[in-house]
Amino acid sequence: MGKKVAIIGTGQTNHCSSREDLNEMELVYEAASAALRDAEMTIAEIDAVVLANMELFEGRALHDMWCGEGGGAFMKHSFKISTGGTSGTSGAISGYYHAASGLFDRVMVVGFEKHSDGNTSAGMALTDPFWDRHVAAAAIGNFALSVSEYMADRGVTQEQSAKVAVKARRNACNNPHAHLQMPDLTVKEVLESPVLAYPVHRLEMCPQSDGACAIIFASEEIAKKRCPRPAWVRAAVTRHDHIYLGEVKNRLATMRSLREAARVAYETVGIREPLKEFDVAEIYDPLTYAEIAWYEALGFCKDGEGGRLIDDGITQMDGELPVNPSGGVISTNPVGASGTIRVAEAALQIHGRGGKRQIPDVNLALATGYGVYCWSDVVILSSRPD
Amino acid sequence: MNDNGEKMVLAGKVDLPFSYSAGKTASRFFVELRDHQKIVGKRCPRCQRIIVPAQLFCKECFVETDEWIEVGPEGTLLTFTVVYHKENHHPREAPLAYGIIRLDGADTSIVHLLGETDVAKLEHGMRVRALFSKERKGHIMDINCFRPV
Numbered sequence: 307m308g309k310k311v312a313i314i315g316t317g318q319t320n321h322c323s324s325r326e327d328l329n330e331m332e333l334v335y336e337a338a339s340a341a342l343r344d345a346e347m348t349i350a351e352i353d354a355v356v357l358a359n360m361e362l363f364e365g366r367a368l369h370d371m372w373c374g375e376g377g378g379a380f381m382k383h384s385f386k387i388s389t390g391g392t393s394g395t396s397g398a399i400s401g402y403y404h405a406a407s408g409l410f411d412r413v414m415v416v417g418f419e420k421h422s423d424g425n426t427s428a429g430m431a432l433t434d435p436f437w438d439r440h441v442a443a444a445a446i447g448n449f450a451l452s453v454s455e456y457m458a459d460r461g462v463t464q465e466q467s468a469k470v471a472v473k474a475r476r477n478a479c480n481n482p483h484a485h486l487q488m489p490d491l492t493v494k495e496v497l498e499s500p501v502l503a504y505p506v507h508r509l510e511m512c513p514q515s516d517g518a519c520a521i522i523f524a525s526e527e528i529a530k531k532r533c534p535r536p537a538w539v540r541a542a543v544t545r546h547d548h549i550y551l552g553e554v555k556n557r558l559a560t561m562r563s564l565r566e567a568a569r570v571a572y573e574t575v576g577i578r579e580p581l582k583e584f585d586v587a588e589i590y591d592p593l594t595y596a597e598i599a600w601y602e603a604l605g606f607c608k609d610g611e612g613g614r615l616i617d618d619g620i621t622q623m624d625g626e627l628p629v630n631p632s633g634g635v636i637s638t639n640p641v642g643a644s645g646t647i648r649v650a651e652a653a654l655q656i657h658g659r660g661g662k663r664q665i666p667d668v669n670l671a672l673a674t675g676y677g678v679y680c681w682s683d684v685v686i687l688s689s690r691p692d
Numbered sequence: 693m694n695d696n697g698e699k700m701v702l703a704g705k706v707d708l709p710f711s712y713s714a715g716k717t718a719s720r721f722f723v724e725l726r727d728h729q730k731i732v733g734k735r736c737p738r739c740q741r742i743i744v745p746a747q748l749f750c751k752e753c754f755v756e757t758d759e760w761i762e763v764g765p766e767g768t769l770l771t772f773t774v775v776y777h778k779e780n781h782h783p784r785e786a787p788l789a790y791g792i793i794r795l796d797g798a799d800t801s802i803v804h805l806l807g808e809t810d811v812a813k814l815e816h817g818m819r820v821r822a823l824f825s826k827e828r829k830g831h832i833m834d835i836n837c838f839r840p841v
Contacts, residue, residue, distance in 0.1 A: 329715035332748045339754070349754040365710035375751040420713065428708045437703055516713075 308406025310691050311538030312529035314522055315345025316650035316657075321485045321517030321638045330364060333518040334376030334418045337643075341414065341520035342378075344659070345532065349378040352522070354410040357386040357418070358397025359642035362432055364423035377416040377520070391592065393417060394519070394645025395675025395683035399542040401523045402685075406539070411525040417646030418518035421639075425514065437550060445592075446511060446681060448551065450503035453595045456558035457505065462598055464505065466613035468496035470594035471509050471636060473622060478508035478633025480623075480662035485515045485638040510594040510636075519647045526691065537653035537671070541571035542687040542689030549679060557680050558599040564674065564682035565603045571684040572605070577670075581606045581620070582628050585668040588648040590676040590687045591634045600674065601629075623665070631655070631663040645675035645683065646657070652687050717748040720760075722830040729824045731835075733798050735759040741799040764795035764821040766841060767802075774811045783833075785813065793820055793838055807837030813841075 317340025319325065319333055328336060334357070342349060355377045359369040366372050370379075370386035377384070387397040393416035401415035433439050442448055456462065475491045478484035491509070499509040529536040545563040548554050568580075577583050588603070591597035598612035606627060607615050615621050621629035629635075631653040635644045652671035654660050669690065675683035714722060717734065726728040733744035733754040734757035741750065744762050750757050755790040772791030775782065782788060791814070806814060808823060828834040 324713070326713050327716045328748070329713050329718060332715045332717070335749050335754075342754075365708065365712070376749075378754050380751050423712050424708070424710045428710070431706050431708060435702055 308403070309408045310526040310538065311402055311405040311523050312526070312533065312538045313649070313653040313687065313692070314346065314524045314529050314533035314536055315593070316519070316521050316653055317341030317344050318519045318647065318650065319517045320483050321515040321640055323485065323515060324514065325420070325516040330366070330418065330420040330423060331373045331376035332345045333420055333516065334373045334416050337418065337518035337520040338377045338414060340576045340618060341522050345522045345688060347412070347522065347532070348362050350380055352412050352414045354404050354413045355379040355382050355384040356397050356404065356413065356415045357384070357417055358393040358415065358646060359386065359388060359432070360390065360393055360429055361388050361627060362429040363425070363641065364420050365428060373418065377414055383410070388509065389681060390677035391590065391641055392645055392675040392677025392681050392683050393642045394647065395590070395649060395673065395685060396544060396645065396677075398521055398646055398649040398685065399544060399683060401521060402539045402542050405523040405525055408525070411528055413522060413523040415523065415646060416518055416520045417643035417644040420516050421514035421641070422516050437623040442551075446506060449593055449596070449686045450487075450506045451551065452557040452591070454505055454560045455556055456595060456599055459556060459559045460602075460610050460612065462595065463505045463611045464497055465493055466598060466616050467594040469492040469616045470591070471496045473616070474634045474636040475590070475629060477631050477663065478637035481632045483638070484633040484662070485513055485517070486633070487637070506593060506595070512592050512635045512639040513637075515638050515640040517638065517643050519643040519650050521646060521650050521653065527567035535657055535689060537656035537687040538689070538691045539685065540688045541574040541684065543571045543684045545682050547680040551679055554680055558595065559609070560622055561599060561603040561680065561682070563680050564676070564684070567682045567684040568604050571686050573602050575686050577686075580604060580672070584627055584670050584672045586631060586652065586665045587627060587629045587672040588632060588651040589629060589634070589672070589674045590645060590648055591630065591636050592639075592676060594636060596676065597629070597634070599634070604672070604674070631660065645677070648673040648675060649685050649687075652685070656687055656689050715748060717746050721746045722834070725834040726830040727826040730762050731764045731795060731822060733761050733763050735761055742797060743800050744795055744798040744802055761797065763797040765819060767793045767795035767798070767838075767840070769806070769814070769816065769818045769820050770794055770801060771816060772806055772814050774814070789814060789836070804835060805837040808838070808839035
C-alpha cells in the first residue's frame, strides 16, 4: 500500500479549437502556472514533473523534450506518459504513484494537446501497419462499429444519445474553460447534424481542442499543511484490454477494462452502491453512446438501464449523481489533457472551487479515463484520507 | 499448407499535414525578422537574462518575460561543425556548416547555418553577422545564414 496522497491544486487553460496566441509549450506553461497559483506554490517547491500527451497528433516526436520546460521540468525529475486517450488519467495516476512511493513530496502532472497543430488522423494513420492501418477509418469509424452493436444489444435509442449531448453542452456553459458551450442545443438539432460514421452524428462526438491541464499531488504532511480541503486519492487503477478490435467482443456493452478497473477501485474504497455513494462523477465520454455504456460498466445501473438514467435525469446537475458538470470530453477534448481534466474536475469538486459548476457537499468523486480502443483508468477521490 | 519461408516487409509512407502555432511571442520575433530585419529577445524580470529568440517565459525562473530588446545582428561564434554526410532532412546540401552564435546583447545563443565563407576559415570565437534573406516570410530562414564579419 502506498503512502497517503492528495491533490492540492489544479489549473487549466481556456480550451478552444485553436489557441493561436500560444504555442504548445506555452499552453503547458499556462496550465502549470495556474495550478501553482491554485496550490499557492512556487515551481521551486515541485520535485517531480509528469507530462501526458498523445503521440504524433501535433507532428512532433518527443513531446517531453519540446514541452517539458513549460511544466517547469528544468533540472527536475521528469518524464512522459503516453497511453492514447488515457494519457491524461495515466499521467495523473503516475503522479500519484510518484508521491505515494514516498520518494517525491510535491508532484506536478500536466496533460496537454494542441490539436490545431495537426489532427487526430495523423496519429491514427500510424496505427498497426499490418492489420489496422489499411482497413479501419480512425477514431470515429472505430467507435461507430461498436455503437451500432451496442444499440442493438441494449436497446439504447438515438434520442437518449442526443440527450447526453444536450446535457454535456449545457453543463459546459457553467465551465469557463469549456470549448463547446451550447445553452440552447436541442435533441432535434443533435440528430439533424451530419452523420460522421453511421450511426454517429457530429454533435454526438467530442471536438478537437487546444488545451492543457495541470494537477499538483502532495504527500500527507504537505497536503494537510497547504490545502484547506485536500482531495485524497483513495484508488487509482489501470486496465488494458486487447488492442485488436477483432479480439474484443461487443466492446461498448462489455467494456471489461472499465468494469475490472471499477471493480478493483470500488473494492479498495469499499463502495457497494456507486450511484448512491458518489457525489459526482467526471467520466471520459468520447461520444454520447460511450457515456451511457459507461453508466452500465461503472455499475451506476444494471446493464440495459443506461438509457433510463439519462431519460430520468439521474445524471443531470440536480440528479442523484451528476455526471460531468464540466461538460465532459463531449464538450472539451484536448486529448492528452482530457483525462487529466477529469481528475482535476473531480478534485475541484472536493476542493469546493467549482464555481458555477460546483455540486454541493462533494465528499466522494469518481474520475475515469478511456484510451486507445478499450483501455480504462479509474480514480476515486475523497475529502477523507481514509 | 507449406511454409515457403518468405518474409514480408511492408513499405510505409504517410503524408500528414501540420500547422504549428508559433504563439504570440515567437510570432512577433518572426514579424520583426520579416518586416524589419531585426533579431529580438525578451528580458526575464527576475534573472535579467535577455533570452534570444524571444520566449514567453523564462524556463529557469518560471515567470513571464517582459521587456523586448533588439540584439545583434553581429555576434560571436561559440562553436561550429561542418556536416559532410547527406540526409534527406538536411536544410541544405552537404557539406553544410552550422554553429551556435551569441548575438551581441543576448544572454542565450541562437543556432543557425554558417555561410558565404570557406568553411576552412571558421574559428571558435570569430565575429559573425546575420545575412538576411531577400524574400522573407516570417520564418527562421529569413536569416539566410551567419557569415564572418
